[in-house]
Amino acid sequence: MRGRFRLVTAALAACLVSGCSTGVAADNALVVWSLENQTDRIRATERIAERFTQQTGIPVRVVAIDENQFSQMIMSAAAAGRPPDVIGALPLTATWQLAGNELLDTRAAQEIVDRLGPSTFAPRALGLTRDGDRQLAVPSDGWAQILVYRKDLFAAAGLGTPDTYDKITQAARTLNRDGIAGISIATSANDAATGQAFEGLASGNGCELIDGNGQITLDNAQCRGAFRFVNELITSYSSPGAQDLDSTRATYLAGRSAMIMWSSYLLDELGALRADAMPSCPQCQQDPGFLAANSGVVGAIKGPDGGAAAQYGELTSWTVQVGAKREEAKRFVEYMLDEQAYPEWIGMAPEGKIPARRGTVADPQRFTTAWERMPAGVDTKRPLGEIYPPETMRELRESTDHFRRWGFDQRQGVLMGAALSEMPVSKAVESMLSGTTADEAAEQSAADVRAIQTSMR
Known part of the structure; x- marks a missing residue:
């Protein structure tokens, strides 16, 4: 535990959503579930959340969730009236399942996309996370x-x-x-x-x-x-x-x-x-x-x-849940997809986190350009753009289309x-x-x- 940011494991999360006494649910922190649950990726998310708290004063609690346990945990949390405020790294099928159970604040997702700029996202990524006129989630990477x-x-x-x-x-x-x-x-x-x-x-x-x-x-x-x-x-x-x-x-x-x-x-x-x-x-x-x-x-x-x-391709997204601390949640998701945090988020595993948000309104290719230079790998680190030729990088960069x-x-x-x-x-x-x-x-x-x-x- 560091400062006002806390890492909660999946086991502890199961206790939290079932209503048992843990001592961690009493504060007013923004609860963020992340399906990027590997230790190094959680630690990277921890660093990002700490910076967000320092800049905004909004405390954040990150909960590491195993994808295989997600469906059971989210339904238990919803039934107990204790859903998370934000979910990150959510696959498409899970996003649509939450939408089918009316657990997503789709208006918040649309407001985030509008604020960041729809033109900055891969159009296909927005389409896959949209149900008619409802933007279910904010696409991140895949x-x-x-x-x-x-x-x-x-x-x-x-x-x-x-x-x-x-x-x-x-x-x-x-x-x-x-x-x-x-x-x-x-x-x-x-x-x-x-x-x-x-x-x-x-x-x-x-x-x-x-x-x-x-x-x-x-x-x-x-x-x-x-x-x-x-x-x-x-x-x-x-x-x-x-x-x-x-x-x-x-x-x-x-x-x-x-x-x-x-x-x-x-x-x-x-x-x-x-x-x-x-x-x-x-x-x-x-x-x-x-x-x-x-x-x-x-x-x-x-x-x-x-x-x-x-x-x-698999596309993962950020979602804001119904009943969330709405404005704080929107602010956090916007932060995760903007200049300060997004490069670090996709940099956790560039080979598997091709950016769905390609840049900003002012610099439309900002994130895809940075992504090609991000060190990939586990035991040895090296940018994919140094290993593979431009045509391969183009295939990957444009894959979300x-x-x-x-x-x-x-x-x-x-x-x-x-x-x-x-x-x-x-x-x-x-x-x-x-x-x-x-x-x-x-x-x-x-x-x-x-x-x-x-x-x-």
């Missing part, structure tokens, strides 16, 4: 799903950039030899990365989980095409067996895969900045930076039936949250490894989501 590929192998084979279904399939088929898999992609039914990878690829083919009339469409022509595409990749050109986030990363870092679908968090590991996930390819023994220098990055991907290229997420444009965020926990698409993808056809997988996933939809009525 990570992008990317396809990383071996530029050296592609050049030697005369292959083009793998940014379409056809080019990806051609590259996977051509390079799937000599102990190298054509592509590494998560296929485990129990790994959220499986559904995320499929959703990103499917969105580029015009596949939506649900349409504007509330009808589940996972078994339509565009989605069947996406299942056929993924089925060919995982059964013909990938490592055998179900793959998860860790195994796909290990395969690519070992130089045993020509492509990988992963999040932008892979970039510090490719750059040899994390001791527990170092590049281990044969060339990496002499040159740890070999894979980073010889890897290209594709963001948005287009299928033959899609109108525009698209990619998956291409984020497509099932259900949110159709105002079905609550259904997406329920479907996420059941993982019907991940289960359908893994089933194809055992002989389920692409059409059968599409039909089964659609039936499963319809059952989830029915259970919510």
Whole structure:
């Protein structure tokens, strides 16, 4: 504990929201929950909050929340009449779930966006956090799903950039030899990365989980095409067996895969900045930076039936809760997204915190320019802009423009949250490894989501 700022662990928070006596709930501090709950990130948030208190006189209490416990904790807090004032690093599905339970002060979110300047945010980020004319949250940052590929192998084979279904399939088929898999992609039914990878690829083919009339469409022509595409990749050109986030990363870092679908968090590991996930390819023994220098990055991907290229990404936001200390909460969120605090916030993990607020009204690219120079990594620190070429940084910087997420444009965020926990698409993808056809997988996933939809009525 330092001064008037206190760090409260998730365990203590559970006691606080249930109403037990802890001695920490009696003061009038602004209560801020943060889902950035790693120790170093909480400490960084602590430093920012201390400066805010020094400048404003508003005391702040930060509560570190595990994402897996969030839903239970927020509902318990709301039922007890003790919700937080502010929540930070809130994913899209959780944002929409809170909106569905009428726990968000959407007018406060709109006022914050208006004060900071709507033009300073990525338009797509604002769209994903808006429900009709209500701004649910203030978008902060996010990570992008990317396809990383071996530029050296592609050049030697005369292959083009793998940014379409056809080019990806051609590259996977051509390079799937000599102990190298054509592509590494998560296929485990129990790994959220499986559904995320499929959703990103499917969105580029015009596949939506649900349409504007509330009808589940996972078994339509565009989605069947996406299942056929993924089925060919995982059964013909990938490592055998179900793959998860860790195994796909290990395969690519070992130089045993020509492509990988992963999040932008892979970039510090490719750059040899994390001791527990170092590049281990044969060339990496002499040159740890070999894979980073010889890897290209594709963001948005287009299928033959899609109108525009698209990619998956997770966007996190700040929210003000109903019943909050409204003016103090608004002031805190504005502070977290402005010049004094925002660079430190996104600087906690630049590879996974691509700024959704790109700059200020006076300097529209202020934050994206600073982001490229921020040291990334865990055990070694180095700016991504020093490791990767301008075209890679541009793909990352502009990724939020291409984020497509099932259900949110159709105002079905609550259904997406329920479907996420059941993982019907991940289960359908893994089933194809055992002989389920692409059409059968599409039909089964659609039936499963319809059952989830029915259970919510």
